[in-house]
Amino acid sequence: MTVSYTPDELSKVAGAVMVSGIAVAMVDVGIVSSAIEASALAKEVASAATKYPNNAVIQALFSEEAAKELQANPSSRIQVKAEDLRPDTAVETAIAKITDALALLNAKATADEVREYKDFLYACCDRVANAAGSGLFGSGSPKVSETEAAALAKIKAALA
Numbered sequence: 001m002t003v004s005y006t007p008d009e010l011s012k013v014a015g016a017v018m019v020s021g022i023a024v025a026m027v028d029v030g031i032v033s034s035a036i037e038a039s040a041l042a043k044e045v046a047s048a049a050t051k052y053p054n055n056a057v058i059q060a061l062f063s064e065e066a067a068k069e070l071q072a073n074p075s076s077r078i079q080v081k082a083e084d085l086r087p088d089t090a091v092e093t094a095i096a097k098i099t100d101a102l103a104l105l106n107a108k109a110t111a112d113e114v115r116e117y118k119d120f121l122y123a124c125c126d127r128v129a130n131a132a133g134s135g136l137f138g139s140g141s142p143k144v145s146e147t148e149a150a151a152l153a154k155i156k157a158a159l160a
Helices: 007-026 031-046 056-062 063-073 090-108 111-129 147-160
Strands: none
Touching: 007 031, 007 056, 007 090, 007 111, 031 111, 056 063, 056 090, 056 111, 063 111, 090 111, 111 147
């Protein structure tokens, strides 16, 4: 049995992914590194439907059909507010959005779908953290800064 989600529910679940990925980028902002990290998040999201072909939640959010639906109905786009992305509060905001999304999914999705959603959300954050390092054009080492590592640890704990 396939469970259907309202546009508001889908926005909430997708928003948790996007805000979490952006939050990891925001804790260690750099002009070039932020662009690299945004691209990494976009690539991870773009590959989600392929990586999780049997996950109804991820398919409803990130499949080609979902993208076509979004183009046809732009009012259902994910709304990310500037105040959600302040470097000093971005991770806490992400955790609140994760908590809300998981409450919704735990009530409607299968245990496997919830587990895969958690894996996917963390993979997005991890890919962002590993996308750019310090130094010129984000090419330096280490790739994951201390602040990004702390953000990843907090997000992982929220997903546990």
